[in-house]
Amino acid sequence: MSFLIDSSIMIISQILFFGFGWLFFMRQLFKDYEVRQYVVQVIFSVTFGFSCTMFELIIFEILGVLNSSSRYFHWKMNLCIILLILVFMVPFYIGYFVVSNIRLLHKQRLVFSCLLWLTFMYFFWKLGDPFPILSPKHGILSIEQLISRVGVIGVTLMALLSGFGAVNCPYTYMSYFLRNVTDTDILGLERRLLQTMDMIISKKKRMAMARRTMFQKGEVHNKPSGFWGMIKSVTTSAPGSENLTLIQQEVDALEELSRQLFLETADLYATKERIEYSKTFKGKYFNFLGYFFSIYCVWKIFMATINIVFDRVGKTDPVTRGIEITVNYLGIQFDVKFWSQHISFILVGIIIVTSIRGLLITLTKFFYAISSSKSSNVIVLLLAQIMGMYFVSSVLLIRMSMPLEYRTIITEVLGELQFNFYHRWFDVIFLVSALSSILFLYLAHKQAPEKHMAP
Amino acid sequence: MASLDRVKVLVLGDSGVGKSSLVHLLCQNQVLGNPSWTVGCSVDVRVHDYKEGTPEEKTYYIELWDVGGSVGSASSVKSTRAVFYNSVNGIILVHDLTNKKSSQNLYRWSSEALNRDLVPTGVLVTNGDYDREQFADNQIPLLVIGTKLDQIHETKRHEVLTRTAFLAEDFIAEEINLDCTNPRYLAAGSSNAVKLSRFFDKVIEKRYFLREGNQIPGFPDRKRFGGGTLKNLHYD
Numbered sequence: 001m002s003f004l005i006d007s008s009i010m011i012i013s014q015i016l017f018f019g020f021g022w023l024f025f026m027r028q029l030f031k032d033y034e035v036r037q038y039v040v041q042v043i044f045s046v047t048f049g050f051s052c053t054m055f056e057l058i059i060f061e062i063l064g065v066l067n068s069s070s071r072y073f074h075w076k077m078n079l080c081i082i083l084l085i086l087v088f089m090v091p092f093y094i095g096y097f098v099v100s101n102i103r104l105l106h107k108q109r110l111v112f113s114c115l116l117w118l119t120f121m122y123f124f125w126k127l128g129d130p131f132p133i134l135s136p137k138h139g140i141l142s143i144e145q146l147i148s149r150v151g152v153i154g155v156t157l158m159a160l161l162s163g164f165g166a167v168n169c170p171y172t173y174m175s176y177f178l179r180n181v182t183d184t185d186i187l188g189l190e191r192r193l194l195q196t197m198d199m200i201i202s203k204k205k206r207m208a209m210a211r212r213t214m215f216q217k218g219e220v221h222n223k224p225s226g227f228w229g230m231i232k233s234v235t236t237s238a239p240g241s242e243n244l245t246l247i248q249q250e251v252d253a254l255e256e257l258s259r260q261l262f263l264e265t266a267d268l269y270a271t272k273e274r275i276e277y278s279k280t281f282k283g284k285y286f287n288f289l290g291y292f293f294s295i296y297c298v299w300k301i302f303m304a305t306i307n308i309v310f311d312r313v314g315k316t317d318p319v320t321r322g323i324e325i326t327v328n329y330l331g332i333q334f335d336v337k338f339w340s341q342h343i344s345f346i347l348v349g350i351i352i353v354t355s356i357r358g359l360l361i362t363l364t365k366f367f368y369a370i371s372s373s374k375s376s377n378v379i380v381l382l383l384a385q386i387m388g389m390y391f392v393s394s395v396l397l398i399r400m401s402m403p404l405e406y407r408t409i410i411t412e413v414l415g416e417l418q419f420n421f422y423h424r425w426f427d428v429i430f431l432v433s434a435l436s437s438i439l440f441l442y443l444a445h446k447q448a449p450e451k452h453m454a455p
Numbered sequence: 456m457a458s459l460d461r462v463k464v465l466v467l468g469d470s471g472v473g474k475s476s477l478v479h480l481l482c483q484n485q486v487l488g489n490p491s492w493t494v495g496c497s498v499d500v501r502v503h504d505y506k507e508g509t510p511e512e513k514t515y516y517i518e519l520w521d522v523g524g525s526v527g528s529a530s531s532v533k534s535t536r537a538v539f540y541n542s543v544n545g546i547i548l549v550h551d552l553t554n555k556k557s558s559q560n561l562y563r564w565s566s567e568a569l570n571r572d573l574v575p576t577g578v579l580v581t582n583g584d585y586d587r588e589q590f591a592d593n594q595i596p597l598l599v600i601g602t603k604l605d606q607i608h609e610t611k612r613h614e615v616l617t618r619t620a621f622l623a624e625d626f627i628a629e630e631i632n633l634d635c636t637n638p639r640y641l642a643a644g645s646s647n648a649v650k651l652s653r654f655f656d657k658v659i660e661k662r663y664f665l666r667e668g669n670q671i672p673g674f675p676d677r678k679r680f681g682g683g684t685l686k687n688l689h690y691d
Contacts, residue, residue: 034554190538197498197539204500205461205516208482212502255497262495262535269531 006070014053021048025380028364033376040097040377043090044384050082051391055352058398062345062406075409083146086388087124090381092117097377124149147392151422154393157386159426161362163433166297171441173290175278179445181271189268193261200254203247210244301434304427340403348398355394359387396422459502461516462662463542464655467564468549469557470525473602476635477549478521481651486636493523496539505659507652515659519547526563533567540568545596545658550622552601552615552632558622561599565626569593596661597628598654605634629654 022045026035035041057075060066095116099109128149171177277283323340363383370379399410399419411419466474475497479487482499501517522539524532546568550558601619616632623630631647633640641648 034556190535193538197496201498201500201518204482204498205459208500208502208516211483258496259494265538266529266532266535269534270529273531 002067003070003073006066007074009066010053010074013056014049017052017056018045018049020052021045024048024360028360029367029380029383030376037097037377039093040380043085043093044380047082047085047090047384047388050078050085051388052356053078054082054391054395055356058352058395058402058410059345059349061409062341062348062402064341068409072409072412079143079147082388082392083143083150086150086385086392087121087146090385090388091120094378094381094385095120097381101375101378127152150389151393151396152425154389154391155397155422155426156429157390158393158397159429160433161359161390163430163435164437165358165362166293166300166430167434167437167441170290170294170297173286173293175275175283175287175290177445178275178278179271181268181275183272186265186268186272189261189265193258193265196254196258196261200251200258203251203254207244207247207251297434301431304431304434307427308424308431344403344406348402351398352394356391359390363387393422397426459514459516460663461518462544462655462658463518463520464545464547464658465540465543465568466519466521466547466549467561467568469551469554469560469564470523472549472551472554472557473635474521474523474549477547477600477602478519480635480638480641481519484638486638493521495523496536497521497523503652503655503659505656517655517658526560526567536567543568543595544662545598545654547598547600547654548626548628549600549602550619551603552619553603553606558601558619561622561626565597569595593627594661596654596657597626598651599623599626599628599630601630601632602635604632604640605637 022041025041025044029044030041054075057071057078060071092113096109096113099112099116128145278287322343363386367376367379367383395410396419399407402410466478468474470492475491475493476487478497478499479485482501498521499519501519503515503517505511505513505515520539522536524536528536546565548561548565550561599619599622607615619630619632629650631650633647639645641651
């Protein structure tokens with residue numbers, strides 16, 4: 001009986017998460033495009049829904065809601081479904097839509113997408129070999145095998161994003177790094193841009209006029225096509241067309257220059273807006289936060305290095321450590337069990353919410369930057385895949401932040417994974433990502449001012 | 456070479472609708488082989504005979520400025536784009552017949568180009584909603600072109616064409632529907648070619664033959680910091 005009630009609660013919450021994913025897709029991601037293949041929207045919302053349900057189950061675990069056996073059952077079921085989606089469905093559809101975009105292979109779409117999927121599975125499997133993630137007791141198609149590989153990919157992604165985010169966040173918040181941009185700089189660049197456009201126009205006018213006179217005289221300008229065309233053009237070439245190719249080359253160079261100038265001008269406008277924003281109250285608040293985050297970032301890098309160098313994996317979670325410290329050193333007595341439950345709930349809740357929100361924002365920005373009307377389906381599916389893997393590995397890593405008594409269910413459900421390996425791997429990739437982001441931002445920052453100081 | 460007079464026509468629309476293919480077809484009478492993303496603005500020139508076949512025939516250069524990007528771009532990109540909207544004589548609005556959103560976005564595109572009385576920080580004063588009065592007052596000739604006609608199935612054609620007819624009516628403009636990969640839609644003598652020619656003639660008329668008499672009231676010139684520093688930059 002209680003199992004039925006629990007299941008219905010779970011199903012209702014799953015439908016709610018699915019609806020939220022659907023709305024997010026429609027309102028945010030695809031707001032400039034038309035959804036022609038509803039399959040894509042369904043897959044995205046389903047992946048989002050099941051990932052959120054996993055987090056919900058963790059919260060229920062901490063709070064002790066629902067029957068523990070029904071929780072266990074739902075964990076297993078949820079995990080199976082998510083793995084099915086991430087390993088079978090989404091890659092297959094990605095392959096299908098990629099193949100649909102290529103006109104040549106249009107007829108045998110299904111065949112080629114199956115081939116692509118098989119290639120994906122092969123590399124996915126090979127991924128697990130160099131890592132010591134699994135004790136060899138398990139069969140080929142067990143949950144542990146699949147999860148271990150998904151975990152590796154997801155943890156790598158998480159660490160890359162965290163590393164870059166930890167460095168980029170203070171860089172964007174703090175106004176110390178803002179380049180000084182004046183209106184005259186912008187005006188100067190715009191003037192150069194318009195001059196370049198005018199030069200392009202005058203050359204194109206010559207070309208258009210030349211083409212017109214050639215057309216009226218009866219010569220048609222043909223680009224040499226094919227092998228014999230090229231041989232012919234070596235010996236006989238109309239003087240008009242030679243001229244045209246020369247001008248065309250100059251025009252190409254000028255067009256490249258105009259593109260560069262356009263991008264630089266947009267950059268200057270963006271910096272100017274940020275300077276104005278930083279003078280407002282909100283801007284000052286974010287500036288202050290930026291200093292705070294930079295200290296946090298330095299501390300995290302330091303901790304990651306210590307962890308790797310001294311080969312140390314934290315045994316206790318921050319909640320229990322915090323309580324221990326307050327009880328032992330500060331002498332404050334309170335009911336450990338009660339408080340540990342609530343504090344870990346709040347802490348884990350905050351981690352979950354910020355990571356979901358952060359990921360969705362990053363995905364949206366990424367999607368706007370690189371998608372076009374042709375590739376939007378493929379990109380959204382890739383994002384759904386990344387999102388699913390990210391959330392699955394968050395569950396793996398969150399285990400570290402929870403007190404022992406709540407860790408059991410994750411350990412039970414996920415089987416005998418070498419959790420320590422994942423934390424070590426996270427630290428390594430985080431360090432690499434943070435250090436390379438620092439290098440990259442330093443180079444970009446250095447290079448920019450010289451460009452704009454041009455006379 | 457005698458330098459001819461020129462007019463400037465903007466080509467606006469969402470990314471991926473086929474503006475670059477269209478401009479290439481109009482200027483070089485050839486189909487564009489490898490369309491790629493337009494960054495910034497690409498210009499091409501078409502030689503047009505004003506009042507062709509009559510004694511007053513005169514040749515003009517028509518500059519087609521193909522501005523890339525989307526309506527939802529960051530405001531810094533919009534401010535940069537705005538530099539191309541200076542002294543425009545005509546606007547061609549391009550939408551994709553297979554994508555309804557691109558047709559709806561045309562209202563926002565036209566607002567962006569026509570409402571050039573901007574606050575210096577580049578923030579648009581209207582929120583992009585359709586305002587019939589704005590189009591009634593508008594002195595700049597508009598033309599609406601729908602692309603990818605070949606991808607619309609025969610059975611759906613009537614419905615799509617009715618929708619686009621309403622769209623063109625809202626803009627008080629003519630409309631042309633074609634496929635940019637097939638030059639026969641603009642073959643000489645076809646109704647599309649006639650509409651195009653009429654549009655260019657109207658643009659040239661408004662630019663050169665109305666100005667001599669009366670000043671067009673309220674012709675929006677872009678107000679920017681620095682005033683008239685950009686006026687005399689055209690080389691010929």
